[in-house]
Amino acid sequence: MELHFLGTGAGMPSKERNVSSVALKFLQTGGEIWLFDCGEATQHQILHTSLKPRKINKIFITHLHGDHLFGLPGLLGSRSFQNGEESPVSIYGPKGIKAFIDTSLNISQTHLTYPIQVIEIDEGLICEEEGRRVYAKKLEHVIPCFGFRVEEQAQPGKLEAGLLKKMGLPPGPLYQQLKEGRDITLEDGTVLKSSEFVSPPVPGRIVAILGDTKYCENAVELGRDAEVLIHEATVLHELAEKAAEFGHSSARSAAVTARRANAAALILNHISSRYHKEEKTLLLKEAREVFPNTQIADDFSVFPIEKLSKK
Amino acid sequence: MELHFLGTGAGMPSKERNVSSVALKFLQTGGEIWLFDCGEATQHQILHTSLKPRKINKIFITHLHGDHLFGLPGLLGSRSFQNGEESPVSIYGPKGIKAFIDTSLNISQTHLTYPIQVIEIDEGLICEEEGRRVYAKKLEHVIPCFGFRVEEQAQPGKLEAGLLKKMGLPPGPLYQQLKEGRDITLEDGTVLKSSEFVSPPVPGRIVAILGDTKYCENAVELGRDAEVLIHEATVLHELAEKAAEFGHSSARSAAVTARRANAAALILNHISSRYHKEEKTLLLKEAREVFPNTQIADDFSVFPIEKLSKK
Numbered sequence: 001m002e003l004h005f006l007g008t009g010a011g012m013p014s015k016e017r018n019v020s021s022v023a024l025k026f027l028q029t030g031g032e033i034w035l036f037d038c039g040e041a042t043q044h045q046i047l048h049t050s051l052k053p054r055k056i057n058k059i060f061i062t063h064l065h066g067d068h069l070f071g072l073p074g075l076l077g078s079r080s081f082q083n084g085e086e087s088p089v090s091i092y093g094p095k096g097i098k099a100f101i102d103t104s105l106n107i108s109q110t111h112l113t114y115p116i117q118v119i120e121i122d123e124g125l126i127c128e129e130e131g132r133r134v135y136a137k138k139l140e141h142v143i144p145c146f147g148f149r150v151e152e153q154a155q156p157g158k159l160e161a162g163l164l165k166k167m168g169l170p171p172g173p174l175y176q177q178l179k180e181g182r183d184i185t186l187e188d189g190t191v192l193k194s195s196e197f198v199s200p201p202v203p204g205r206i207v208a209i210l211g212d213t214k215y216c217e218n219a220v221e222l223g224r225d226a227e228v229l230i231h232e233a234t235v236l237h238e239l240a241e242k243a244a245e246f247g248h249s250s251a252r253s254a255a256v257t258a259r260r261a262n263a264a265a266l267i268l269n270h271i272s273s274r275y276h277k278e279e280k281t282l283l284l285k286e287a288r289e290v291f292p293n294t295q296i297a298d299d300f301s302v303f304p305i306e307k308l309s310k311k
Numbered sequence: 312m313e314l315h316f317l318g319t320g321a322g323m324p325s326k327e328r329n330v331s332s333v334a335l336k337f338l339q340t341g342g343e344i345w346l347f348d349c350g351e352a353t354q355h356q357i358l359h360t361s362l363k364p365r366k367i368n369k370i371f372i373t374h375l376h377g378d379h380l381f382g383l384p385g386l387l388g389s390r391s392f393q394n395g396e397e398s399p400v401s402i403y404g405p406k407g408i409k410a411f412i413d414t415s416l417n418i419s420q421t422h423l424t425y426p427i428q429v430i431e432i433d434e435g436l437i438c439e440e441e442g443r444r445v446y447a448k449k450l451e452h453v454i455p456c457f458g459f460r461v462e463e464q465a466q467p468g469k470l471e472a473g474l475l476k477k478m479g480l481p482p483g484p485l486y487q488q489l490k491e492g493r494d495i496t497l498e499d500g501t502v503l504k505s506s507e508f509v510s511p512p513v514p515g516r517i518v519a520i521l522g523d524t525k526y527c528e529n530a531v532e533l534g535r536d537a538e539v540l541i542h543e544a545t546v547l548h549e550l551a552e553k554a555a556e557f558g559h560s561s562a563r564s565a566a567v568t569a570r571r572a573n574a575a576a577l578i579l580n581h582i583s584s585r586y587h588k589e590e591k592t593l594l595l596k597e598a599r600e601v602f603p604n605t606q607i608a609d610d611f612s613v614f615p616i617e618k619l620s621k622k
């Protein structure tokens with residue numbers, strides 16, 4: 001999996017950061033892409049990346065503020081002309097998202113060449129397929145806002161069939177028993193331990209991608225033991241109180257969330273335009289004092305998840 | 312007046328051209344701006360110009376296709392934070408624009424800090440104020456689409472009061488009569504001709520800004536005697552037939568319209584992304600064969616209207 005940040009600013013586009021969007025690319029399934037939030041000009045940002053709009057098959061919207069939403073109708077419309085002719089897209093978001101999409105597409109007479117499915121979500125398991133599950137939980141923002149937790153299923157361990165064959169054991173039900181973790185006893189009394197012939201299962205990875213929020217318990221829950229937690233850091237701690245009034249976090253409180261969640265890595269996004277290039281290091285420093293494995297995403301930052309998190 | 316082109320592409324954003332928007336800046340009234348169309352990321356384009364969002368007080372939308380419309384909610388929302396706190400905005404567009412704006416702003420809970428007025432227009436005089444009138448006429452596109460004609464009122468001639476005073480005529484009702492074009496006879500029988508003491512009136516300028524259209528009579532009417540006609544030129548003539556099916560024009564038919572309208576200058580916009588930098592000259596050449604005073608607008612092109620049109 002790879003994270004491609006398309007917009008890492010807060011509220012309004014600036015010359016340095018576009019409004020919110022981040023793409024999660026699954027390397028193992030033909031480059032399938034899930035998009036999280038779709039602020040205005042997300043499709044423009046994509047033009048400057050290697051991401052293919054037709055590969056986007058799920059879009060998750062954390063909340064309906066314009067800076068997370070207003071790029072959606074344009075992206076859906078353009079995708080019809082970008083070899084996305086038939087492959088369907090599922091869109092998940094808070095109540096109201098369906099009315100927005102319907103109105104935008106109808107009034108503009110945008111006729112998509114592919115089917116879309118719009119799911120107005122609540123907390124809980126919102127999507128399950130191909131060994132992946134997505135859970136949503138409510139955050140604390142000024143309007144209903146969700147965080148998402150993507151969990152890969154664990155990969156079962158692999159049986160060393162070659163070795164068993166060399167030992168003279170023909171393929172059959174005994175192989176299956178070993179695979180399922182049961183030890184077997186051969187006719188001559190030899191005991192074959194499952195653990196000696198089956199590699200340990202590979203645990204699934206966890207990526208938590210959060211919408212706008214002030215510090216809250218659900219953010220910690222969403223990030224629990226995650227390989228990477230993506231958390232907003234609108235301001236520095238010195239402005240934390242003011243930010244909380246507007247349902248936003250400081251870099252430090254994002255780091256506290258990551259530490260309490262026992263996440264392996266933290267990536268900060270949704271950075272206020274008041275912080276320019278030099279001031280970015282202040283946000284980073286503040287967070288790293290609490291949670292050392294912290295990065296700040298810029299527009300077009302790419303983070304391979306494997307490399308982020310050595311637990 | 313100055314024309315600032317913000318998006319000159321067709322249908323979808325490309326790396327070279329954004330989707331449609333053009334700003335008309337009135338130099339004589341404190342830099343007031345009227346925006347024509349507002350495709351996605353128009354507010355982003357404005358970030359790279361000297362234009363101030365708070366100076367935008369009228370927005371005209373030619374038609375409701377996404378590439379002319381989807382930047383509107385974001386631009387309105389951001390304007391609240393760009394010192395546009397109180398100055399009102401009037402928005403003119405086809406039926407349906409009110410529902411789109413209402414839905415977008417309500418669902419995203421965008422609370423504007425200034426009043427807006429949305430006027431769903433029909434053909435005719437749609438706005439009149441401060442010595443300017445805007446007329447709309449329907450074009451021929453695949454959905455209802457308007458072209459706009461902005462007419463300045465003529466400036467009355469100026470009285471040479473200094474000269475009259477030197478000749479011993481005291482200011483009074485006679486001055487007014489001369490100003491109104493009437494000759495006067497003094498007590499000693501001298502006749503003062505109005506035309507000798509009043510400079511000729513300065514005719515108002517005319518700017519015609521058209522939405523998407525195939526060749527049509529109304530486009531000619533809108534551009535009649537205009538200082539400048541802004542006309543779409545989606546394709547070269549070789550693709551004109553196909554383009555007309557989709558309600559679009561070739562560079563050549565835009566030029567025929569300008570010639571038949573007796574416009575002084577023609578600016579082409581809404582250029583298909585199939586034409587890159589080098590191919591731009593082909594569009595220009597094709598148009599100039601029919602109408603020599605033709606320009607092609609690129610994103611961020613600025614055209615002072617005075618300089619365009621020496622009739």
Ligand SMILES: [Zn+2]
Nearest residue numbers: 011065067212
């Ligand atoms: Zn936000």
Ligand SMILES: [Zn+2]
Nearest residue numbers: 322376378523
């Ligand atoms: Zn168009």
